Amino acid sequence: MSRGRRAPGPLLALGAAGIAVAFATDHPLVLLAVAAGAVALLAAAPGRPGRLFLVGGALSGLTLALINPFVSAEGDRIIVQGPEVPIFDLEVTVEEVAAGLAMGTRLFAVAVLLGAVLAHLDADRLQAQVARVAPRSALACALAARLVPTLERDARAIAETARCRGVDLSGGAWPGRLRRAAPLALPLLGSSLERGLDVAEAMAARGYGAEGRTRLPERPWSPAERAVAALALALGAAGAAAAIAGATDYDYYPVLADPLAPGAATAAAIAAAALGAAAWGLRR
Numbered sequence: 001m002s003r004g005r006r007a008p009g010p011l012l013a014l015g016a017a018g019i020a021v022a023f024a025t026d027h028p029l030v031l032l033a034v035a036a037g038a039v040a041l042l043a044a045a046p047g048r049p050g051r052l053f054l055v056g057g058a059l060s061g062l063t064l065a066l067i068n069p070f071v072s073a074e075g076d077r078i079i080v081q082g083p084e085v086p087i088f089d090l091e092v093t094v095e096e097v098a099a100g101l102a103m104g105t106r107l108f109a110v111a112v113l114l115g116a117v118l119a120h121l122d123a124d125r126l127q128a129q130v131a132r133v134a135p136r137s138a139l140a141c142a143l144a145a146r147l148v149p150t151l152e153r154d155a156r157a158i159a160e161t162a163r164c165r166g167v168d169l170s171g172g173a174w175p176g177r178l179r180r181a182a183p184l185a186l187p188l189l190g191s192s193l194e195r196g197l198d199v200a201e202a203m204a205a206r207g208y209g210a211e212g213r214t215r216l217p218e219r220p221w222s223p224a225e226r227a228v229a230a231l232a233l234a235l236g237a238a239g240a241a242a243a244i245a246g247a248t249d250y251d252y253y254p255v256l257a258d259p260l261a262p263g264a265a266t267a268a269a270i271a272a273a274a275l276g277a278a279a280w281g282l283r284r
Contacts, residue, residue, distance in 0.1 A: 008126040010225045013232035014041075014278055015117035021239035021271055022109045025248035028098070028259055029268040031105040037275020038112035044279040045119035053115025060111065061104030068100030069093070074253040099252040128218070143199070154191050158184050228278050235274040242267040 022034045042054060075093025131138035162184060221229070242248045247267050251257040 006120045006122055006228070007219075007221055007225045008121055008129060010221065010229035010232060011117045011120050014228055014235070014275075015113050017232045017236040017239065018113045018271075018275060019110050020236065022106050022113075024239060024243045025250070025267070026102060026252070027248045027250040027264045027267070028102050028105070029264050030242075030248050030271055031102055031109060033268040033272035034275065035105050035109035035112065037272050037279070038109050038116055040276050040279035041116035042112055042119060045116060053111050053118075057108040057111025057115070061106075061108035063104075064107055065097075065100040065104035068103060069096040072096045072099065076254050095252050095254070095256055098256055102250075102252070125219070150195065151188070151192065155184070155188055158187050158191075231274045231278045235271065238267065238270045238274070242270075 018034055018038065022031060025031065039054070069092040073091065075095030077094040078091060079094060079097070080092040127138050127142060130141075159181075167180060239248075247261070247264055250259070250264070
């Protein structure tokens with residue numbers, strides 16, 4: 001099957017499982033495995049979308065990692081000893097830096113996982129599934145999603161028409177530009193109301209709200225989507241088992257624990273393998 005948008009069910013399950021594992025553990029190896037798997041999922045998305053989540057997650061995680069040593073006052077191995085300042089702790093320890101990096105990695109992994117799910121998701125199929133449960137809410141969301149770009153397009157067309165008639169909207173200070181642009185709000189409102197009436201007539205002609213309406217059959221899951229659903233279940237089950245067994249626990253204070261404990265290494269390998277296999281399957 002060629003690469004494209006996917007069914008929402010397996011992707012949402014995979015994203016929920018990955019985020020649950022990221023929040024259920026403090027172990028750096030597991031967090032790194034989830035973050036690496038999230039990046040692989042995002043890289044497998046068609047068209048290279050989701051850069052905002054990648055950059056935003058990296059910046060947010062780095063900011064959290066830098067702030068933590070100055071607001072936490074724990075740890076034994078001191079790196080920097082600063083003066084005492086109210087609220088802030090200028091005593092930076094190895095343990096505080098490690099804990100900050102772990103929290104930053106968790107934030108980065110969650111942000112990239114969200115971006116990867118949205119990048120692969122078929123919005124039309126998601127809306128169709130929501131419409132089966134709450135048709136009015138799905139319709140309201142669809143109309144709201146198209147409202148802003150439609151208004152922007154109409155406003156641009158009206159402004160171009162005004163310029164052709166000699167109305168200068170770009171020169172001068174902001175108060176003057178707003179006064180000259182104010183009369184354009186009336187035709188914009190009129191076009192919006194007219195489009196709303198057209199939508200209402202089209203909905204009535206298609207029998208919206210009538211009893212016994214027919215629906216298009218839902219497209220079955222592809223083999224790749226079924227594999228992603230199975231991997232999501234496996235990841236969730238493995239994460240729950242590791243959390244119950246205590247394999248994903250990790251102590252940063254007062255001194256760092258051994259990060260290479262066998263249970264944690266196994267959990268990290270399972271998380272990386274599940275997300276990596278899902279990324280490979282979505283590329284098929």
